[in-house]
Amino acid sequence: MDCHSLATLPRVVTISPYGTWASPISSAEAAAVASGPQWAGLHPDSSGSGEHLWWAEGQPTEGGRVALFRRFSGEAPVRLLSAPWNVRNRVHEYGGRPYVVLDDSRVVFTNWDDQRVYLLEIGSEPVALTPEPETRHGLRFGDLVAPPGGTEVWCVREEITGPGPTDVRRSLVAIGLDGSLRELCASHRFMTAPQSSPDGAHVAWIGWNHPDMPWDATELCVAPVGPDGSVGEHRVLAGGPGEAVCQVEWADNRSVYAVTDPDGWWNLFRIDLDGTARNLAPIEDELGGPLWKLGARWFAPLGDGRHAVLRGGTLAVLDENAGTVTDLDVPSLSWSSPLAASGSVVVGIASGSTSHGAVYRVDLKNGECDQVTVPPAGLDDPAWLPVPEARVFTGPDGERIPAYVYPPTNPDFAAPEGELPPYVVHVHGGPTGRISGTLDNEFTYFTSRGIGVVAVNYGGSTGYGRAFRERLREQWGVVDVQDCAAVATALAEEGTADPDRLAIRGGSAGGWTTAASLTSVKVYRCGAAYYPILDLLGWASGETHDFESRYLDSIVGKLPDTERRYLDRSPSTRVDQLAGPILMLQGLEDEICPPVQCERFASQLAGTGVEHAHLTFEGEQHGFRKAETVAVSLEAELSFYGQVLGFVPVGVPTLELSR
Structure with a gap:
């Protein structure tokens, strides 16, 4: 028998319970792609013959530092800054x-x-x-x-x-x-960098003050620049209560382009210096997003009244002369901010349902879409990659709940007939964030072992307009918990998931929803909370950083009037109502969700008989960046689920649980 005949032999499938499947995707391989490219940019070559592509990229295997890369037209990428530089x-x-x-x-x-x-x-x-x-x-x-x-x-x-x-x-x-x-x-407590008009006579920027967050209310400011470079008194061109400008670029010396949402959707406007504003292409879709990181860009002018825009993660072109937004005929990918453009070339970062985030270059003249960067090997065999299914569930209040279902996927294994898989509900952070339904290395680590994942865009998520985002007004710990529970329950009732083996996981605000769910609903057997908020009153009273120190005013309520609400919703005051075991994972240099919150919660759990584990990591801030941290966390989480949900995972150390 020749090699070709061997290659065509049918794959042998082993029957084994969900959660016990052997997977070629190790925790180390999953950790190697924990941080992909970011901050893609484009700079025309001085000779006029091409352009330089620039981007930063996390290096998980180098302590999580961020390196800087450049690529000349037609050449291979070059890393410009070696360790210990960290961009x-x-x-x-x-x-x-x-x-x-x-x-x-x-x-x-x-x-x-x-x-x-x-x-x-x-x-x-x-x-x-x-x-x-x-x-x-x-x-x-x-x-x-x-x-x-x-x-x-x-x-x-x-x-x-x-x-x-x-x-x-x-x-x-x-x-x-x-x-x-x-x-x-x-001008304000919070500001974005000033953008100069082409003639240098004016600057524009975005500012906001406590208690607003930049997706609640911001102001678009413009000020004159004096001959000596000094900036004069500013005027507000757009924004204010109930309106959030999230990006500004100069159109010419007398007008700016701005993404703002006076009608409830982030659309692209042209605003003259006298305040006259025109929506260039009214559309009930989001062409902007939340300013979690300063410098985000959701549109890039192309010239001739055209702009590359992100419409809900889809790359499109807005034509202000025709008033249209047209999706580009490029591979099916989900694009993220920032976008950059020069002439007919657009550069950005995108990922797909079975492809990790990479820098892409699109030439609008010929329609070519080239992948510039290549993620680390090890997670590129589609046989082990779950294809997420976009679903819309119905919440208890009748609201739609978008979600993505990642089924257990492993070509070498199948479960015994009649067995339903355990499922983990993944809660994104923010809570003003979203899940885009793309390949996720952590999800794949679990799905390839027979554990399903469903990622939920609960009320408060971005991408669905201001009204959906504001479902969370004074309802954090209620709407997010109810929406996630509704999705989990629906999957169980339709026979997709085992109702007795449901878990929940998330980081930061997702960690909050994980713990809040375990202490308020009886849907889940257990949960894994990464760098969570557990004590609302403590967090709002000096235990977090300035940027979010007044965030809870809008999503919980203003203190001191609503102090009882803070206490009633906090997992730290409901330890006796914990529905099952909890795993907490925390970076010790976290200034956003400080270690003290997990420390207090772990102390409260000690001696209660409730199984729990509390893992801490030196040198990690908010969000894990080191490959070794990510790998240890995934193995601990898998062992945790196995012990609680009743299966023995292959090849991971047993996590010690305390009582």
């Missing part, structure tokens, strides 16, 4: 755009370790442009942009003014390439 910053703790390209050979970037701004001339060592702060990370810079002139960089600066997490002052500053620094303005 990140702490502005708002979530960070802002960490680099800006000046020309073919110069780029300015922020470095995580000292939070300083550096100038890199290709071929030389980086040179610091900002001073060493008196206290560690006492000065932070982010959302870097390059105004006309090429002699300075504009950005947001954070100054730590005291010991408390809200002791922060922000301003817009100009950093000279000679190391000089001048303040431009400080």
